[in-house]
Amino acid sequence: MELTDKQRDKAILFILEQLAIHLDGDEQNPHAIATEMGAGLASPEIVSLARGHLIKxxxxxxxxxxxxxxxxxxxxxxxxxxxxxxxxxxxTVSKGDLIQLHVLGEHAARKVFLVISVTNGSIWYMNTSEVGGGGNYNSTVWKNIRQTTILWKGEAGINDDMRLVESTRRFRTLKVTVSGIIGQTVEIPAVDNPVLSLATVANTANEAYTVRINLTDMQNQRVLRMTKCRLVTFRPTGNPTFTDDTGFKITSIEGIY
Incomplete structure (x- = not known):
């Protein structure tokens, strides 16, 4: 704002013009209120944050x-x-990766830090209760917020295809639910052509079981097919018995990041 010597009337007019810029409200809100169109008495940065924009x-x-x-x-x-x-x-973050960083809290000691990776969408947080991090039962190690996506539900046996809603390559692990003699949910790494291994003991018979299930990629890890299901039965006497395709079914696959 340029300040120059002014005559009385011009000075009063100038002051009124400046007041009009800043005062546009009523008795309860006499000052210009920050809106999506202007910052008012709030800084553009504060208005941007209030609208959900992040500080770059x-x-x-x-x-x-x-x-x-x-x-x-x-x-x-x-x-x-x-x-x-x-x-x-x-x-899941490397030095120099683009992130969203949210810093919330009550005061300098009690803060929550939330990191969201722009690259893969993973979410990490850290809570503090003393200045410099940590305090009480808090640590200075990041905690992961697991994100689960249901990729497929149904019933698939040998040579059945499972058409997933997304490629397994977008996840860190897979949670697979199997029904049959061994009914379990197992979590495995989200690698191409994953293999499931399950084990249990019979309820009454003197037998124990293990099973191997092969899942084969049919289309960029978005279509998986059960191509092998092998059961091994162990008994106190005799050799283990190996049998193929004994009725095991996959009923759901979830992707976890």
């Missing part, structure tokens, strides 16, 4: 120690400049 700053790790970050929501990169080398890195 790829060098924030050079400005603040991690646990001293101001409350807010940031679009940044993880430890891009090495300022947070002393902080544990979330397992």
């Amino acid at each position: 700053d790829n060098y924030i790790d050079l400005k603040y120690p991690f646990f001293d970050l101001p409350f807010g929501r940031y679009a940044t990169v993880w430890n891009g400049s090495g300022g947070w080398d002393s902080i544990d890195t979330p397992d």
Whole structure:
């Protein structure tokens, strides 16, 4: 704003014009209220945060120690400049990865840090109850928020195809539910052509069982087929018995990240 010498009437008019810029309300809200169209007496940054926009700053790790970050929501990169080398890195995040970083809490000691990977959508959080991290039963190690997607439900046996809603390559592990003599839910790595291994003991008979189920990729890990199901029966006497296709069914597959 340019300040110049003004005559009385011009000075009064100038002051009124400046007041009009800042005052547009009523007795309860005399000042210009921040809206989606303007910041009013709030800074553009505050208005942006209130509307759900994140503060973009790829060098924030050079400005603040991690646990001293101001409350807010940031679009940044993880430890891009090495300022947070002393902080544990979330397992699915690498240095320089794009992240959303949310810092919430009550005061400088009680904070919650939430990291969302832009690359893969994984979510990690850390809670503190003392300045510098930790405190009470809190640790300075990231905790993962597991995300589960139902990829397929139904009933599939030998040579049946299971058409998944998404490729298994987008997940870290798979949770597969099997029905049959051995009815279990097992969690396995989300690798191509996964293999299930199950085991149990008979309720009354002196027998124990293990089973191997092969799942074969038929289309970019979005269509899986049960191509082998082999049961081994163990008894106190005699050799183990090997049998194929003994009625086992897969009833659901979930992807977990």
